[in-house]
Amino acid sequence: MTTSGTASESVITDELRSFIGLESRPASYDIERHAVERFACAIGDPNPLYSDQNAARSSSYGGLIAPPTFFRSLLPGGYTNPFPEPFAHVLDGGSKYRFHEPVRVGDHITVVRKITELFEKHGRMGAMLFKITEISYTNQHDQLVATQATTTITYGIGEKDGGVGDH
């Protein structure tokens, strides 16, 4: 895998570049007990802090909390204009989470994302666009509870996979 050669063949147009630094619309969520329980069940994590009210109450948290990667279910809002995704297929490159406060059942969390970096590489699948997005999660007390920096990789032409661009 090598990085792109000349600027003329770059898939990163000025239009794509104009998205760097733009904040998405905020999306807000009530953290519901059963959504947390369903998420914990879907990842197969039996930790009682996510589902057992009595156990959670007598823990140092004092009540039910959400698993660390529950944030994945809180989709950020869209950009005012949709990001003009040039490719059809998507791969998740990874995430970097920073946790500041626990997310509790009953919290109200507001999610905002911002693209911080775009770059391209050429590999086995041809040209690939790498998009680094920083997502912030803020609770009803205006506390930044966590951030997630994601790397999204898109590649290939053809009919777009359903869901490309949501995360």
Added chain:
Amino acid sequence: MVITKTGIETPTLWFEDAVVGDELPEVVKQPDTRQLVMYAGASQDFVAIHYDRKVAAEAGHPKVIIHGALKSAWLGELVTSWIGSTGRLLELDVSYRAIDFPDDVATCVGKVTETRIENGVGIVEVEIGLRNPEGAITTPGRALVSLPTKTTFS
């Protein structure tokens, strides 16, 4: 995120118990496609390469593949089940270097790489990863946690 009291709980892991080189108890998963569908629903990630073989093939995959974020959830469980409810997960970095498939055994492993006291708080860094059946780490990462120190809490 640092706890200031443990309530009535007795920590299951103290800072003093974490030693560089210690291995975390492994977390072993073997998801079927049904679990990927459950995860798709719970996380709202409906990218079809995780449940539709035809779409996965068009994207260049031999079969449907596990959501990267599900792998990071398992690595989160690896760390949070180790630190218990009196430890706090501060940072979790996960990188999806290779794809993994349902029905394969996926083993989450971790090792303590650094311990230090910062402003009176026990901080531990661990190297984590998801190991595939061939023994390769497809999904490396790291985590930073805080743990109660015996001097503070006992």
